Every structure is written in C-alpha cells, then in structure tokens.
Amino acid sequence: MNHVTVGVRQFQTFYLLAIMLLLQACAGANPIAKAETTEQRAFATYGTFVIIEEQAAKLVSSGQISDSAVRAIARADSQVKSVADSLLDATLEFTVIRAEFESGGTGEEQFVRAMNELNGWVERARPLIANLISAVRGAE
Amino acid sequence: MGIIELALVAIKGLSVVLNNPAVGGKSSVKFQDASELLALLGELLTRGDEAHDELVAFTKVVEGMAAQGRAPNRVEWDTLRGRSDAAHDIIQAAAAATEEETEQVFLEELTKAELLAQAARDGVSVPSSATKAQIIELLEAVEE
Numbered sequence: 001m002n003h004v005t006v007g008v009r010q011f012q013t014f015y016l017l018a019i020m021l022l023l024q025a026c027a028g029a030n031p032i033a034k035a036e037t038t039e040q041r042a043f044a045t046y047g048t049f050v051i052i053e054e055q056a057a058k059l060v061s062s063g064q065i066s067d068s069a070v071r072a073i074a075r076a077d078s079q080v081k082s083v084a085d086s087l088l089d090a091t092l093e094f095t096v097i098r099a100e101f102e103s104g105g106t107g108e109e110q111f112v113r114a115m116n117e118l119n120g121w122v123e124r125a126r127p128l129i130a131n132l133i134s135a136v137r138g139a140e
Numbered sequence: 141m142g143i144i145e146l147a148l149v150a151i152k153g154l155s156v157v158l159n160n161p162a163v164g165g166k167s168s169v170k171f172q173d174a175s176e177l178l179a180l181l182g183e184l185l186t187r188g189d190e191a192h193d194e195l196v197a198f199t200k201v202v203e204g205m206a207a208q209g210r211a212p213n214r215v216e217w218d219t220l221r222g223r224s225d226a227a228h229d230i231i232q233a234a235a236a237a238t239e240e241e242t243e244q245v246f247l248e249e250l251t252k253a254e255l256l257a258q259a260a261r262d263g264v265s266v267p268s269s270a271t272k273a274q275i276i277e278l279l280e281a282v283e284e
Contacts (some may be wrong), residue, residue, distance in 0.1 A: 040212065
C-alpha cells in the first residue's frame with residue numbers, strides 16, 4: 001500500500017465519520033429524501049425552491065448587497081422560476097392523468113409519458129435551484 | 141465547534157470528495173445528485189437558524205405526506221405558488237430599481253452635448269435653452 005493510497009483511505013475514514021455527524025445534523029432537514037412518490041418529490045423540490053427564493057427576497061430587500069448582486073440573484077431567480085412553475089403545472093396535470101388512469105379512463109402509455117415529463121421537470125429544476133443558491137451565497 | 145459547524149465542514153468536504161474522482165468520488169449521476177444535495181443542505185445550514193427551521197418544518201410536511209401515502213393537494217400547491225410569486229415580485233422589483241438607478245447615474249455623468257446627442261438619437265425634442273437637468277428629465281419621461 002503506497003503513501004497516496006494510505007492518504008486516500010485516511011481521507012475516506014474521516015469522511016465516514018463526518019457523514020455520521022452530517023446525518024445527525026441534517027436528519028430532519030431533507031424534504032426531497034423524505035418524498036416517496038413522483039408527486040411528493042416534485043412538491044419537495046418546489047417547496048425547497050420557495051424557501052430559498054424567500055431567503056433571496058429578504059436578502060435583496062435588506063439593502064446590504066450590491067446592485068450587481070441583486071441583479072445576479074434576479075437573473076438566477078427568473079431562470080429557476082419559469083422551470084419551477086412548469087414543474088408545478090406538470091404535477092397538476094399528472095395528478096389528473098393519474099386519477100384517470102386509476103379509474104381506467106386513461107391508458108398506461110399516457111400515464112407513463114406524463115410521469116416521465118414530470119420527472120424531467122424535477123431534474124431540470126434542480127441545477128437551476130443550485131444556481132440560485134450560488135447567486136445568494138455570492139451576495140452574502 | 142458545535143454539531144452544526146462540524147456537520148457543515150463535513151457537508152462541504154464531502155461535496156468536494158463526491159465531485160472528485162481522484163479522491164474516491166465517482167462521476168455517476170447518483171453521486172452528482174448526492175453532491176448537489178449536500179451542497180444545498182450546506183448552504184441552507186450556513187444561512188442560519190431561520191432557513192434551517194423552515195426546511196425542517198417543510199421536511200415534516202413531506203414526511204407526513206409520505207406516511208399518509210397521499211399526494212400534495214391543490215391548496216398546498218397554490219400556497220407554495222403564492223409564496224413563490226410574492227418572493228419573485230420582490231426580487232424582480234429590487235433588480236428593476238437598481239437598473240433605474242444605474243440609468244440615472246449614467247445620464248448624470250454625460251455632458252450637455254452628449255445628452256443633446258442622446259436626445260436626438262431617441263427622437264426627443266429639446267428646447268435650445270434647456271439645462272442639463274431638464275434634458276435628463278425629458279429623456280427619462282420618454283423612457284417611462
């Protein structure tokens with residue numbers, strides 16, 4: 001076992017311990033991890049976005065950040081807002097299609113297509129939410 | 141160092157590890173997602189008790205939903221959308237205000253000759269006796 005391998009192992013051991021601390025601290029603060037269905041996952045993603053967006057709104061209203069930072073937050077917010085609202089609309093549409101599917105009024109193909117579309121919006125929203133977080137972080 | 145601070149160090153470090161194949165991380169979608177989520181949690185913890193408390197409360201809502209095996213209802217969606225719309229309006233209004241201030245500063249920095257040239261380009265009629273302040277007023281009135 002060479003020096004680099006030992007170093008990597010020590011590093012990994014440290015992070016295993018760190019993960020335990022992380023789980024202890026964050027156990028009650030991960031809505032996306034608690035979601036079990038596609039609709040709950042969409043709701044958890046949108047809700048997390050709203051919490052961040054409200055933090056951003058408080059920050060830009062505080063008058064404590066530069067104009068360029070306010071504009072950077074606004075740009076990031078505009079990008080994520082349109083995708084997040086599309087995610088919300090896709091979820092509402094999916095809810096109707098699921099109900100129809102369960103009652104036998106809609107075929108499986110349409111149901112699966114709607115679910116895939118909804119999952120697609122969730123995946124599109126996530127990196128944009130991360131961008132908004134970066135803009136807020138950069139402004140603080 | 142308290143538990144939150146330690147966790148924060150762990151989150152940020154772990155995020156780096158997951159993003160770096162050289163130190164044991166992977167490039168699979170699963171690991172990228174984990175890294176992204178850790179970064180998000182780290183940022184929320186950094187932002188203090190208020191955001192963390194909100195996230196904890198919201199996590200309980202989702203957890204309850206999962207336990208009941210139900211989908212979010214229309215009222216819950218509408219509430220979230222209303223909150224998002226309100227926050228979005230505040231953010232965009234703040235950004236628009238900074239742009240107006242920037243435009244104002246830009247005009248004030250121009251000489252009278254430059255302002256007259258700007259007015260000509262914008263098709264704004266300016267009396268020859270107009271002062272610099274009056275020309276700025278005319279230009280702003282046209283923009284509004």
